[in-house]
Amino acid sequence: MVKNKTYNRKKIVTIFFACLVIFTILAGRLVYLMIFQSDHYTEKAKELHERERSIKAARGRILDVNGTVIADNKTVCTISVIHNQIKDPDRIVEVLCKELDLSEDYVRRRVEKYSSIERIKSNVEKEIGDAIRAYNLEGVKVDEDYKRYYPYDSLASKVLGFTGGDNQGIIGLEVKYEEYLKGEDGMILTITDAKGVELDAAGEERVEPIAGNDLYLSLDMNIQSYATQLAKQVMETKQADRVSIIVMNPQNGELMAMVDVPEFDLNQPYTLPEETDTAGLTEEKKQELLNGMWRNGCISDTYEPGSTFKIVTAAAGLEGGVVTTEDQFSCPGFIMVEDRRIRCHKIAGHGAEDFVQATMNSCNLVFTELQNRNDIIRCRLY
Numbered sequence: 001m002v003k004n005k006t007y008n009r010k011k012i013v014t015i016f017f018a019c020l021v022i023f024t025i026l027a028g029r030l031v032y033l034m035i036f037q038s039d040h041y042t043e044k045a046k047e048l049h050e051r052e053r054s055i056k057a058a059r060g061r062i063l064d065v066n067g068t069v070i071a072d073n074k075t076v077c078t079i080s081v082i083h084n085q086i087k088d089p090d091r092i093v094e095v096l097c098k099e100l101d102l103s104e105d106y107v108r109r110r111v112e113k114y115s116s117i118e119r120i121k122s123n124v125e126k127e128i129g130d131a132i133r134a135y136n137l138e139g140v141k142v143d144e145d146y147k148r149y150y151p152y153d154s155l156a157s158k159v160l161g162f163t164g165g166d167n168q169g170i171i172g173l174e175v176k177y178e179e180y181l182k183g184e185d186g187m188i189l190t191i192t193d194a195k196g197v198e199l200d201a202a203g204e205e206r207v208e209p210i211a212g213n214d215l216y217l218s219l220d221m222n223i224q225s226y227a228t229q230l231a232k233q234v235m236e237t238k239q240a241d242r243v244s245i246i247v248m249n250p251q252n253g254e255l256m257a258m259v260d261v262p263e264f265d266l267n268q269p270y271t272l273p274e275e276t277d278t279a280g281l282t283e284e285k286k287q288e289l290l291n292g293m294w295r296n297g298c299i300s301d302t303y304e305p306g307s308t309f310k311i312v313t314a315a316a317g318l319e320g321g322v323v324t325t326e327d328q329f330s331c332p333g334f335i336m337v338e339d340r341r342i343r344c345h346k347i348a349g350h351g352a353e354d355f356v357q358a359t360m361n362s363c364n365l366v367f368t369e370l371q372n373r374n375d376i377i378r379c380r381l382y
């Protein structure tokens with residue numbers, strides 16, 4: 001009897017310690033999950049229960065010096081489906097195919113895909129989005145966002161630049177002032193149960209988007225328009241590949257117009273000019289052609305100042321006293337500088353002319369001569 005009692009006690013003690021070890025391990029695991037892994041699992045649960053739809057911020061507009069809007073936003077829609085809320089998949093497929101002009105196969109695959117939210121099409125015209133909303137189909141979401149729109153199509157295209165699919169600046173001022181223009185996207189947060197069904201009680205949490213800042217330019221679209229017409233005329237008559245015009249305010253250096261024809265359509269920036277033979281072009285080659293089409297020669301290329309520098313030479317000559325407006329010259333059509341024969345642009349020569357006439361003629365000979373005289377004063381000065 002006594003022996004038996006001791007035996008039982010031993011057994012109890014063993015079981016007690018076994019249980020203690022097991023509970024210690026479980027408690028340890030619990031502490032590990034609840035304290036050390038807490039962030040990880042909270043995040044996972046959130047992912048499962050929250051469904052996010054972003055609300056795009058309106059991008060800042062771009063305005064010219066007169067306040068004319070030259071880059072604006074158009075409201076467009078994004079159509080998505082939420083698998084768990086769909087009641088009548090066939091009807092949804094039928095409506096979306098018809099309204100969005102998509103293949104049945106494409107829409108059905110997305111409607112039947114088991115995911116929290118599936119985007120069917122973005123950049124859909126607002127009228128079409130409204131029409132789809134009017135069907136009141138359960139499980140179909142129509143969200144509004146913005147698309148960049150350029151009311152002047154190709155005017156000042158290389159200066160303004162354009163935006164990509166996510167409304168981010170790609171080239172020109174759109175990319176240069178991206179941080180001011182872009183704004184901050186908002187968000188619609190819906191809480192769902194584990195099956196993905198929205199909980200009405202939890203409601204929607206909205207974080208409102210913050211619109212981007214407007215950008216005001218010194219550019220004047222009237223001057224830009226005239227300069228573009230002129231550049232096109234010159235390109236036509238001279239059979240040139242490219243013509244650039246920059247109009248600058250001499251008082252402060254502000255740019256009033258910057259033209260580099262041929263320009264391109266900002267509303268269809270990925271369309272190459274009609275005459276381009278795109279058949280058999282590799283993607284790389286096509287991108288190269290697009291880059292060439294978007295390139296702003298006024299900024300990216302160098303060009304010798306040429307005759308524009310004659311103004312500086314003339315001013316230096318008059319101020320240095322090496323020439324007066326009445327000085328007489330005779331242009332035979334060329335001048336020798338050391339062993340080089342420098343031609344005047346008028347091969348027959350301008351003949352007899354005073355300094356005022358020479359300036360009006362932009363005579364190369366007179367200004368070469370004047371530069372020689374300027375060099376003499378400079379030598380004396382140093």
Ligand SMILES: [Zn+2]
Pocket residue numbers: 331333344345346349350351362363364365366
């Ligand atoms: Zn001359």
